[in-house]
Amino acid sequence: MLDPAEPQLVVDSRTLHFSWLPADPDAVAALVPAGLRPRSDRQVFMNQYVVEDDAQTSGFGAYSLTYVGVTLSGADAPDGVTPGGWWTHYVTSSHRVRDYAVARGAPAVLGRTTIAIRGDSLVAETEADGVALIRARARVGHTGHAVRTGHNRYFTLRDGKLLSAVYPFVAEPVTPFEIESVEFLDPTHPIYALRPENPLLIGWGFYAPRTSFAYPGGLTPYPASTPAAPDGPGAHRVESTRPGAPESPRQRSATSAPARPDPARLDPARLDPVSPDPVSPDPASPDPVSPDPASPDPASPDPASPDPASPDPASPDPGLPGSGVPEPARPGRVPPPPVPGVGPENHQVPFRRARSGLPSGS
Template structure:
């Protein structure tokens, strides 16, 4: 088992990362533990990722990953703009990655993620136990000269303490990029609480055929403040990056699919 105190590096992964507004904001808020606050709009994020070869990692080996969670208020990444995130689900095909992540407090379970690109259509599937859980469909273009770099901040619960880590990344996103649909298949699975509203409203994101990032070597204990007063009714903050195309939204199927 990898030592969870050791940092880990991943290079040139294929990564789809984006966020949306949920169909059930109250259910999303209920997933956030005391001491953290969801954003007023209850924004949800997801990262679907494939690492093809062991040579792309410092110790993980080849693996796939889907991490899903709730964007937080008041605990931004170092840029002061990117919201921190609370991981609610963490699905990987690798027992090594599962054990490493679980030792750092992530809710890690075994499952598989695939990313398939045909022409300008990207389909990303996440499954657990061979059963489909989540499918994303997007229109994607080619990489150009743009580089995105920065940090994400993610929270977990370890040994009863809230801890956070700051994850640096560098990626080469494609353009154009447009999410068309996000489908959650299992109403019984806890992840169903995070399903998007219909019509689907997307708040930023990208697909990068080459994305590199690091797991930090240490986690910082987060002090738990006194309970906050109840949040006001959720209201969207800012403008969404885009709404699902009309040809998809009018289909009448969940999540504009």
């Protein structure tokens, strides 16, 4: 078994990574443990990737992996903009990777992820225990001169303690890039709680045929903060619509007619990428500012100072890298005609054009 404290490097993985707003925000919020806070829009992220050859890793060997999780508020990556993420599901084809991830607190199980490309059509599928769970379809182009670099921050829970790690990455995204549909295939599986709403609203996304990243050595304990408090009604799926057209409310069945869009959800101060969390203060780090001898006992909290674990109500959620503020999700394009045999039991959401070129994950 690999030592979970040792770093691991992966190069040139094929990666499909994107985020969406969920059909059931309450169910998503319920998956976040006490000490972490989901974003107000309950944004969900997913990374499906494949490592073809043993020579592409420092110790994992060839493998495939899908992780899905909830975007967090108040726990950004080192850039202070890219939000952190809580892994809710983690499916890998490798026993070695599973054992390594479990030892680091990830909810890892065995399964398989495939990414097939024919012409400009990409299909990524994830299964666990022989049961198909998720299928994503996208239109993809070719890589150019663009290279995306940065860090993602992800959280896990081990022995009842929250842990955080920062994962550096380098990705070569393709252009153009467009998600066509996302299907959650098994309504009986717990992962179904993360299915996207209708119409599908995307935060960001990209496909990169070459993405390199590292699992850092060791993990950092994370101080507990306010427990996640679910808010917002649940919802289900429908077909996407053109920008400006009516969208379905969060509380409706799959057969309900769409309603007018929620202006609050489409506000530019809403949506942003789903990379790991903002960095919270490390309790082990000394205060860089020495206390004034004339001031009260430094061990006593200053009632005028905000709680560092609590978000500033006047501050918007972190936005897309470089923007400083979140970007709104927008309704998608008009979907193709319904596919015969696809019903509420197969949660399928035809999609809008996604933002491309945002960070990849580990």
